[in-house]
Amino acid sequence: MNQFPSRRIPVQPPVLAPLLLESPLPKNPPAASLQKDVAIGVAKGLKAESIRTFVVTLREHSAADIFLFVDAIPANMPAYQGLHFLVFDQNRLPRPWSRYHPSSYRYHLYHEFMQTTGKAYARVQACDIRDVAFQADPFLTVSAGEEAVHIFEEDASMTIGKCGTNSRWIQACYGGAAQRVAAQPISCSGYAIGTAKAMAQYFEVMAGEIRENARCEQNGIDQGMHNVLVNSALAGWTATNKRAYSPLPTFVSHSNERGPVYTGGYAPKGNYSWGADGAFLNHDGISYRVLHQYYRHAKLTSALEEVVVRLSAGRMHAPARTSMQSLLHTAAPETTSKQLAENSNASVPAAAETTEEGSSGGGGGNRRRALFFLVHLDPTQASWFAKRHSGELEFVNSLASALRAAGWEVEESGEIDEVQAYMAAAAARPEVLANTHFFFDVGTATNFYDKSYWSAIRCRVRVLDFFGSPATGALGLGAKAMARGIQPKQFWTPYPNRWNEFLGFPLEARPPTPKKHQGVLWGKMLEYLQGHEELIRELGKLSPLYAVVQEPHPPAWLREAGVTVRPLMQPSEWEELVAESKYFIGFGDPLLGPSVMHCLAAGTPYLDPVFSNPKAVASGMTFTSQHPYAHSFGAPLVHRVHLDNIVEVVATVKRVLSAPPVAPFVPSAMTPGGYKAKVEQLMMEDNFCTTNMPENPADSDNTRVARPRGFNLRNYAAKRSDTA
Numbered sequence: 001m002n003q004f005p006s007r008r009i010p011v012q013p014p015v016l017a018p019l020l021l022e023s024p025l026p027k028n029p030p031a032a033s034l035q036k037d038v039a040i041g042v043a044k045g046l047k048a049e050s051i052r053t054f055v056v057t058l059r060e061h062s063a064a065d066i067f068l069f070v071d072a073i074p075a076n077m078p079a080y081q082g083l084h085f086l087v088f089d090q091n092r093l094p095r096p097w098s099r100y101h102p103s104s105y106r107y108h109l110y111h112e113f114m115q116t117t118g119k120a121y122a123r124v125q126a127c128d129i130r131d132v133a134f135q136a137d138p139f140l141t142v143s144a145g146e147e148a149v150h151i152f153e154e155d156a157s158m159t160i161g162k163c164g165t166n167s168r169w170i171q172a173c174y175g176g177a178a179q180r181v182a183a184q185p186i187s188c189s190g191y192a193i194g195t196a197k198a199m200a201q202y203f204e205v206m207a208g209e210i211r212e213n214a215r216c217e218q219n220g221i222d223q224g225m226h227n228v229l230v231n232s233a234l235a236g237w238t239a240t241n242k243r244a245y246s247p248l249p250t251f252v253s254h255s256n257e258r259g260p261v262y263t264g265g266y267a268p269k270g271n272y273s274w275g276a277d278g279a280f281l282n283h284d285g286i287s288y289r290v291l292h293q294y295y296r297h298a299k300l301t302s303a304l305e306e307v308v309v310r311l312s313a314g315r316m317h318a319p320a321r322t323s324m325q326s327l328l329h330t331a332a333p334e335t336t337s338k339q340l341a342e343n344s345n346a347s348v349p350a351a352a353e354t355t356e357e358g359s360s361g362g363g364g365g366n367r368r369r370a371l372f373f374l375v376h377l378d379p380t381q382a383s384w385f386a387k388r389h390s391g392e393l394e395f396v397n398s399l400a401s402a403l404r405a406a407g408w409e410v411e412e413s414g415e416i417d418e419v420q421a422y423m424a425a426a427a428a429r430p431e432v433l434a435n436t437h438f439f440f441d442v443g444t445a446t447n448f449y450d451k452s453y454w455s456a457i458r459c460r461v462r463v464l465d466f467f468g469s470p471a472t473g474a475l476g477l478g479a480k481a482m483a484r485g486i487q488p489k490q491f492w493t494p495y496p497n498r499w500n501e502f503l504g505f506p507l508e509a510r511p512p513t514p515k516k517h518q519g520v521l522w523g524k525m526l527e528y529l530q531g532h533e534e535l536i537r538e539l540g541k542l543s544p545l546y547a548v549v550q551e552p553h554p555p556a557w558l559r560e561a562g563v564t565v566r567p568l569m570q571p572s573e574w575e576e577l578v579a580e581s582k583y584f585i586g587f588g589d590p591l592l593g594p595s596v597m598h599c600l601a602a603g604t605p606y607l608d609p610v611f612s613n614p615k616a617v618a619s620g621m622t623f624t625s626q627h628p629y630a631h632s633f634g635a636p637l638v639h640r641v642h643l644d645n646i647v648e649v650v651a652t653v654k655r656v657l658s659a660p661p662v663a664p665f666v667p668s669a670m671t672p673g674g675y676k677a678k679v680e681q682l683m684m685e686d687n688f689c690t691t692n693m694p695e696n697p698a699d700s701d702n703t704r705v706a707r708p709r710g711f712n713l714r715n716y717a718a719k720r721s722d723t724a
Helices: 048-061 102-115 164-174 196-212 221-230 298-312 324-331 334-344 379-388 390-405 416-427 454-460 476-483 533-540 556-560 571-579 595-601 646-658 672-684
Strands: 007-009 037-042 065-070 083-087 123-127 132-134 149-153 187-195 251-254 261-263 290-292 369-373 409-412 436-440 461-464 491-493 516-521 545-548 563-566 581-585 606-616 622-625 638-641
Touching (some): 048 065, 048 132, 048 298, 065 102, 102 196, 149 196, 187 221, 369 416, 390 409, 390 461, 390 672, 416 436, 516 533, 533 545, 533 646, 545 571, 556 563, 595 606, 606 646, 638 646
Parallel strands (some): 037 065, 149 251, 261 290, 369 436, 461 491, 516 545, 581 606
Antiparallel strands (some): 123 187, 132 290, 149 187, 606 622
């Protein structure tokens, strides 16, 4: 009998057509009857220690089969009855999934699982792995005879409208729906459970919506979509691009305070109730069946560690402490951990996770960690960012991927309190700090300058700065960072300049592609092309032209000039268009976009506009052309043009159209091998701790910063989702 209160949510009328599969899963499920339950999740990159709490506590209360999608079977993972690993290679997933964050592509994996192996089961649980534990059988939540997906709300004090992060996720994909659902409780996408049929319908629609909304892809976007689907009638949701899906399932929602699942993200700390048997209780005095995001609460984490040790006795070697909070408990003075917990009002996030492989004398301090925190602070710019900052995202994602491949523990956080707690804890443990790097953008770094731990961690900070910041004459946010002890070489940039550290991003030369007699106009915003109507008309007389413009109703003059206008494209489609074209011409914006480098890697000549007056950005950097780095390679791949001299531009295009094919070109520093070596070199440079903090840092709080296009980052984990 289910003693937890819940509410059923009305959904939009369904659209009745299936979503096609893209690649098959192995069709050899273990023997199972339709009475059996199954738990599924993605555990990519997780060590055995990170999986153990989930597996051990679930196995204590349920005989459900467990299927975990992994990139490699974790070392030293004991065998458990019913535990299965499904090994996959993200790079071999069909596009666009191969470019997506695990929180997004997991729905593709779940959907395919339900078309094959999952058909053998009656009830299905899909959830996060690292931060979920069990106090009872979770499948008891699904009553006999119902067809529904059970979903679980976060703390009642926080609605969608009150949470800038959840609002931004919805705004980025569904615009005004964010306002329509603002008063609704936040439903957490990290845990869902239901009947197999209902869960299969849910996965199908989630996978389809994530795939169709590539423009807003980022870590966490699944929660925005989840909340829109859960509130589909109120949100006014219709399938993106009129995609046909199976019906939305019935959703049964449970509150965080009275339901069977505890979600710790927004739950107040210190407000805990325990049963006589030691179980954590909800507000009605009933034991929670599931604990989610427990790591944000030190007391819950500590209690669960003791449970796991007890349940693991005789099966595994003694477990390593797995959180930074636990490291403090085991190796630091008691007053230090207590003071940190009180000052930060947050437990240290899983970014501080350690493993036995990387532990040192029980402290785990020599495990290499990288924390990315690159959240733009202006919530009104969500959709604007997702559509216009793909270059910055490629720069950041390339670094995160390279670090993971090199064995670094990479954590991406979007919560300031989590990052502050982590930094405070790391500052108190020199052996941990010595193996940790913090990656910020120049805007996000301002959150930490006034913290007591800043002087300890500043030398471990790297600023990912797309445009760069000069050592002298820096303005705005870059000047603030340097005034607080960040040295110019701690700024990493995608292209070289005289002050900062050149990181770059990896490229592969495309096989030679037959060229069509056509050109591509660079400028995905219509405003980039406006003012150049006469030039574009003249170019249209020489060959067909293509433009990828974010404009639902392009002006007639573009069509009349012979320009075929396409909507925003997937990166693979965009790169194919550029590769098969004879030339690629810029119109002054966007500055420094990586599309130019993809152009050169495809052997497509680029016409680089030269500025009559250098163009300045908010950091104080100035540029003499749209892409000075590419400019340096010269003809036959790069040609200087002055856009106000139409005769000169037309003559250059004529020469390029009649010239023989050009070989693809990638600078040695940007080849996969060169980039890997550069990352390894930079991660070994730790000489920034030898300098002292400025005694009287300049107060630049009143500096007025004009934010140019492409300046700040919002979504560090999002894959490059449109043309750059």
